[in-house]
Amino acid sequence: MTVDGFEGPEKLLEIWFQFDNKSTSNPSGLRVIEYDTWARVLSLVKCDILSVKRNDFFDAYLLSESSMFVYPHKLTLKTCGTTTLLKCLARLLEIAAKSPGISGNIEYVFYSRKQFMFPDRQIYPHTNWSDEVSYLEKYFSGGSAYTVGKTNGDHWFCFVWEEPLNPLPQLPSGQIKVDCTLEVLMSGLDEEWASKMFYKKANSSPSDNEFSGLLKRAFPDSDIDEFHFDPCGYSCNGLKDEYYFTIHVTPEPKCSYASFETNMAFDADMYAKIVRDMVHLFKPSNFTVTLFSERANCDSSDNNETHKYLWTGPSKSFCGFFRQDKIIYEFENYDLLFAHYECSEKLRKKRQALQGQNYLNIKDFKIKKI
Amino acid sequence: MTVDGFEGPEKLLEIWFQFDNKSTSNPSGLRVIEYDTWARVLSLVKCDILSVKRNDFFDAYLLSESSMFVYPHKLTLKTCGTTTLLKCLARLLEIAAKSPGISGNIEYVFYSRKQFMFPDRQIYPHTNWSDEVSYLEKYFSGGSAYTVGKTNGDHWFCFVWEEPLNPLPQLPSGQIKVDCTLEVLMSGLDEEWASKMFYKKANSSPSDNEFSGLLKRAFPDSDIDEFHFDPCGYSCNGLKDEYYFTIHVTPEPKCSYASFETNMAFDADMYAKIVRDMVHLFKPSNFTVTLFSERANCDSSDNNETHKYLWTGPSKSFCGFFRQDKIIYEFENYDLLFAHYECSEKLRKKRQALQGQNYLNIKDFKIKKI
Numbered sequence: 001m002t003v004d005g006f007e008g009p010e011k012l013l014e015i016w017f018q019f020d021n022k023s024t025s026n027p028s029g030l031r032v033i034e035y036d037t038w039a040r041v042l043s044l045v046k047c048d049i050l051s052v053k054r055n056d057f058f059d060a061y062l063l064s065e066s067s068m069f070v071y072p073h074k075l076t077l078k079t080c081g082t083t084t085l086l087k088c089l090a091r092l093l094e095i096a097a098k099s100p101g102i103s104g105n106i107e108y109v110f111y112s113r114k115q116f117m118f119p120d121r122q123i124y125p126h127t128n129w130s131d132e133v134s135y136l137e138k139y140f141s142g143g144s145a146y147t148v149g150k151t152n153g154d155h156w157f158c159f160v161w162e163e164p165l166n167p168l169p170q171l172p173s174g175q176i177k178v179d180c181t182l183e184v185l186m187s188g189l190d191e192e193w194a195s196k197m198f199y200k201k202a203n204s205s206p207s208d209n210e211f212s213g214l215l216k217r218a219f220p221d222s223d224i225d226e227f228h229f230d231p232c233g234y235s236c237n238g239l240k241d242e243y244y245f246t247i248h249v250t251p252e253p254k255c256s257y258a259s260f261e262t263n264m265a266f267d268a269d270m271y272a273k274i275v276r277d278m279v280h281l282f283k284p285s286n287f288t289v290t291l292f293s294e295r296a297n298c299d300s301s302d303n304n305e306t307h308k309y310l311w312t313g314p315s316k317s318f319c320g321f322f323r324q325d326k327i328i329y330e331f332e333n334y335d336l337l338f339a340h341y342e343c344s345e346k347l348r349k350k351r352q353a354l355q356g357q358n359y360l361n362i363k364d365f366k367i368k369k370i
Numbered sequence: 371m372t373v374d375g376f377e378g379p380e381k382l383l384e385i386w387f388q389f390d391n392k393s394t395s396n397p398s399g400l401r402v403i404e405y406d407t408w409a410r411v412l413s414l415v416k417c418d419i420l421s422v423k424r425n426d427f428f429d430a431y432l433l434s435e436s437s438m439f440v441y442p443h444k445l446t447l448k449t450c451g452t453t454t455l456l457k458c459l460a461r462l463l464e465i466a467a468k469s470p471g472i473s474g475n476i477e478y479v480f481y482s483r484k485q486f487m488f489p490d491r492q493i494y495p496h497t498n499w500s501d502e503v504s505y506l507e508k509y510f511s512g513g514s515a516y517t518v519g520k521t522n523g524d525h526w527f528c529f530v531w532e533e534p535l536n537p538l539p540q541l542p543s544g545q546i547k548v549d550c551t552l553e554v555l556m557s558g559l560d561e562e563w564a565s566k567m568f569y570k571k572a573n574s575s576p577s578d579n580e581f582s583g584l585l586k587r588a589f590p591d592s593d594i595d596e597f598h599f600d601p602c603g604y605s606c607n608g609l610k611d612e613y614y615f616t617i618h619v620t621p622e623p624k625c626s627y628a629s630f631e632t633n634m635a636f637d638a639d640m641y642a643k644i645v646r647d648m649v650h651l652f653k654p655s656n657f658t659v660t661l662f663s664e665r666a667n668c669d670s671s672d673n674n675e676t677h678k679y680l681w682t683g684p685s686k687s688f689c690g691f692f693r694q695d696k697i698i699y700e701f702e703n704y705d706l707l708f709a710h711y712e713c714s715e716k717l718r719k720k721r722q723a724l725q726g727q728n729y730l731n732i733k734d735f736k737i738k739k740i
Contacts, residue, residue, distance in 0.1 A: 133522050144695070145522040152503050152515040325514070326700040 006233075007121065008250030008257030009114040009185065010066050011085040012078045017096055018105040018163075019073030029072030029101045031059055037095060038068070044088040046123075047079055050235075053225045057242040062225050067237050067246045072101065078261065080248060084123050086111075086132065089139050108333075109140045109161035114185055114288065115154070117255055129157045136161075148338045149288075149325050156185075156288060162332040179294040179334075180265045184278045188285030188343075189249075189256040190351070198251035199232040218277070219245065240264075249282075258282045268309035279319050283351065284343075287321070289314055291337040307335065314339040320347030376603075377491065378620030378627030379484040379555065380436050381455040382448045387466055388475040388533075389443030399442030399471045401429055407465060408438070414458040416493075417449055420605075423595045427612040432595050437607050437616045442471065448631065450618065454493050456481075456502065459509050478704075479510050479531035484555055484658065485524070487625050499527050506531075518708045519658075519695050526555075526658060532702040549664040549704075552641065554630040554648045558655030558713075560721070564621035564628075569602040588647070589615065610634075619652075628652045638679035649689050653721065654713075657691070659684055661707040677705065684709040690717030 019029050038061065039049055048064040061068040065083045069076040075092070079085045097104035111132070116122060125135035133145040140161040149155035197211040212226055215236065222238035222245070229235070234249040245262035260278050275289055293310050314337070316323045321341035329336040389399050408431065409419055418434040431438040435453045439446040445462070449455045467474035481502070486492060495505035503515040510531040519525035567581040582596055585606065592608035592615065599605070604619040615632035630648050645659055663680050684707070686693045691711035699706040 129521065137522070143522075144520050146519075147517045147521055149516075150514050151499065151517055152507070152513075328698045328700075330696040330698075 004252075005118055005121075005255050006250050006252060007081050007116055007118050008248070008255060008259070009116060010078045010080040010248065010259060011083065011113045011126065012076070012111065012183075012261075013085055014074065014076045014108070014110040014181070015092075015096075015106060016074045016108040018103045018107055019101050020103060028099075030070050030075055030096055030099050031072055032099055033070070033095055038070075041088050041091050041095065042068070044091060045077075045079055045085050046083050047081075050227050051225055053223060053237065053239055055223065055239050055241070058239070058244065060225060060237040060239050060244055060246075062227055062235055062237050066235065066248050069237075069244050069246075071242075076244075076263075078246065078248075080250075082121055082123055082126075084126060086125050086135050089135075093139065105163070106140070106161070107163045109136075109143065109159070110181075110292065111136055111159040112157060112290070114156050117257075132157070133159060144331075146329070148327060148329070148336075149340055154286065154288065154324070154340050156290065156338060158336070160331055160334070160336075162334075164332075178265055179263070179292075181263050181290075181292045182261065182266075182271065182274070183290045184260045184275055184287060185290070186258045186260075186278065186282045186284035186287040187256065189251065189258055190283035191253045191256070193283060194249070194251035194253075194256055194258075198228075198234045198249050200228055200230050214281070215247075258284070266309075268313050271309040271313060275314070276319055279321070285348075286340070286342040288341075289337065289339045293335050293337075295333055295335060310335055310337040313337070314341075317344070320344050320350070374622075375488055375491075375625050376620050376622060377451050377486055377488050378618070378625060378629070379486060380448045380450040380618065380629060381453065381483045381496065382446070382481065382553075382631075383455055384444065384446045384478070384480040384551070385462075385466075385476060386444045386478040388473045388477055389471050390473060398469075400440050400445055400466055400469050401442055402469055403440070403465055408440075411458050411461050411465065412438070414461060415447075415449055415455050416453050417451075420597050421595055423593055423607065423609055425593065425609050425611070428609070428614065430595060430607040430609050430614055430616075432597055432605055432607050436605065436618050439607075439614050439616075441612075446614075446633075448616065448618075450620075452491055452493055452496075454496060456495050456505050459505075463509065475533070476510070476531070477533045479506075479513065479529070480551075480662065481506055481529040482527060482660070484526050487627075502527070503529060514701075516699070518697060518699070518706075519710055523694070524656065524658065524710050526660065526708060528706070530701055530704070530706075532704075534702075548635055549633070549662075550635045551633050551660075551662045552631065552636075552644070553660045554645055554657060555660070556628045556630075556648065556652045556654035556657040557626065559619075559621065559626040559628055560653035561623045561626070563653060564619070564623075564626055568598075568604045568619050568621035570598055570600050584651070585617075628654070636679075638683050641679040641683060645684070646689055649691070655718075656710070656712040658711075659707065659709045663705050663707075665703055665705060680705055680707040683707070684711075687714070690714050690720070 035052065042049060042063065050062045050064055052059055052061045057071065059070040063079065065081045066078040077085060096102055119128065125131045129147065136143060136159050143159050143161035145159045147155055148158055209228065211234065215224060219238050222240040224236055224238045226236040232251050236247050238245040243262065243264040245260065247260050249258040250256060266274065279287060291310050293307055311328065314323060314326060318341060320343065322344050323339060324342050325338065325340040327338045405422065412419060412433065420432045420434055422429055422431045427441065429440040433449065435451045436448040447455060466472055489498065495501045499517065506513060506529050513529050513531035515529045517525055518528055579598065581604065585594060589608050592610040594606055594608045596606040602621050606617050608615040613632065613634040615634065617630050619628040620626060636644065649657060661680050663677055681698065684693060684696060688711060690713065692714055693709060693711050695708065695710040697708045
């Protein structure tokens with residue numbers, strides 16, 4: 001990562017393929033695609049694989065610019081900097097269609113990103129939202145594109161394509177496997193803390209790193225894959241059964257940014273706790289929360305619990321931040337929450353006064369799936 | 371209105387002024403502003419006053435391009451075509467500040483419009499959304515601008531400015547005077563019906579007009595002011611106590627459009643009925659519903675009723691239309707619903723088959739405030 005103005009905010013693509021695990025004895029789907037094949041696909045995106053961890057449910061790739069998660073039936077690809085994420089689409093759809101159990105039909109596509117800090121440095125088709133949408137429409141005709149949030153302030157872009165005849169999943173009561181994706185996107189991190197945590201120190205081993213320790217305590221049951229960039233920057237993937245979390249940090253004061261993402265489903269209180277913990281940890285000057293949550297046709301109160309945060313959750317004032325926007329989109333089978341917060345004057349002053357002190361107690365930082 | 375490509379979709383501005391009716395024995399506020407003064411203000415917008423009706427609560431102006439409603443403490447100005455609505459802002463704020471009881475401080479500003487059909491014909495600052503926002507920000511710094519709906523499909527623009535320290539109104543329980551504004555914006559009207567209703571016939575008097583008859587039956591208690599344009603087009607204002615409704619129709623097949631707007635507060639069922647009636651009446655190929663609804667700090671179930679439509683109201687399929695978008699914005703003191711619908715293939719076919727028959731029974735079209 002370069003020191004001068006790195007674009008931390010990621011491009012995020014998730015594609016769900018129709019997957020018939022009855023048609024084959026091999027339920028691996030996309031997971032049969034080999035490391036070298038992925039490496040060639042990712043070269044189109046202009047990023048490299050740093051490492052990979054696998055469990056019974058999915059493969060988690062740590063990339064030179066963010067992360068990739070490969071499930072039998074779906075793929076999540078998140079890349080930052082000036083990567084050309086959408087450039088891999090043709091090849092990706094081609095290799096996916098050849099995977100066992102994958103019919104080539106697509107169920108859902110989600111593409112999203114925050115507004116860029118340095119839009120002029122981006123490479124086609126990421127030069128602007130309109131170019132990205134035209135590019136996506138070539139592959140996913142009929143998709144819906146949105147500018148979410150203030151056109152004259154912080155905003156986030158989102159493209160959604162849903163198989164039109166895809167019925168809501170019928171789940172038995174008590175079944176909580178409703179698909180959710182939470183992102184917390186934080187800008188203007190606390191300089192001193194970020195410098196302490198995410199700049200490489202001479203003669204230190206990764207195990208000395210304070211942030212790594214924090215993270216292990218926060219996600220005690222997860223298998224964590226980390227990378228400390230030289231001279232600065234940080235990425236990690238966490239695996240816990242079928243769930244992932246991923247954190248990426250750009251600590252440079254000019255363009256500081258950190259993101260947290262997970263597909264774990266929580267209840268409303270736990271969602272609020274995660275957002276609070278992330279904000280306490282990174283101490284940003286502003287942050288955005290996005291939550292995609294599937295609406296399942298079931299009476300499960302767990303489903304309602306997840307949805308409860310989306311509908312009533314993020315309060316107007318929160319940990320010294322004020323909500324600038326709360327917007328809810330109802331898609332065909334998913335609901336989307338977008339909330340943007342900015343630091344209150346009072347919190348800003350308190351932070352200035354406490355500069356240099358470890359003023360927030362984050363030792364109880366612990367996140368557990370419901 | 372010209373026959374070739376008239377821009378029906380309106381620009382809509384609403385400004386709430388701080389109004390202290392205790393400071394003066396004259397509670398007229400903006401209503402003291404004289405007809406000739408308004409005529410000069412509206413000449414900056416490039417439109418004329420056709421007529422005016424007054425009641426105890428407000429003045430309703432019928433304009434050559436849409437309508438204006440003047441209350442003691444607030445003004446609603448709606449203009450279509452290539453009018454330059456925002457050009458009147460400087461003068462408007464100046465004359466408002468001189469009105470009795472008006473402090474010059476502003477409480478709320480709402481500016482909105484649908485995407486233009488013919489954007490290239492618009493005059494600065496209406497040349498594009500970004501120009502409009504910059505122009506608004508000169509007067510209302512810190513306002514929030516949004517593109518609501520699909521950036522690659524039907525959308526609507528909205529700018530909201532709220533006095534930051536304005537507390538939610540504290541209303542006694544049972545008090546239902548919560549501010550609401552509903553718009554139903556319809557495009558692609560039924561050609562034959564629109565031609566029959568909204569083109570002037572030789573030797574006919576306004577009282578012969580079938581639409582006028584319908585409207586009188588629909589709003590039996592309202593004082594209605596109508597104008598039939600030559601050769602075609604229609605505008606009306608309705609007054610009922612402190613509430614208005616207004617309808618504007620561009621019937622030309624190339625660019626047909628009709629809008630209904632009201633500040634009456636209804637319960638959820640009545641909102642659904644109004645939208646249904648409008649859609650049955652104008653038979654559009656697509657329509658947008660917008661509803662701004664104030665959140666009052668009261669236990670009034672009426673308040674919840676109005677809000678109920680906003681949160682749970684407009685269903686996925688409705689009168690043969692499919693919902694393409696449902697988006698909810700939570701502002702400081704207001705919630706906003708945006709819903710967009712398109713005609714189903716089945717309804718389109720049914721309409722074609724019935725072409726020329728009066729296939730929808732609208733004789734029970736009757737709207738009453740709760």
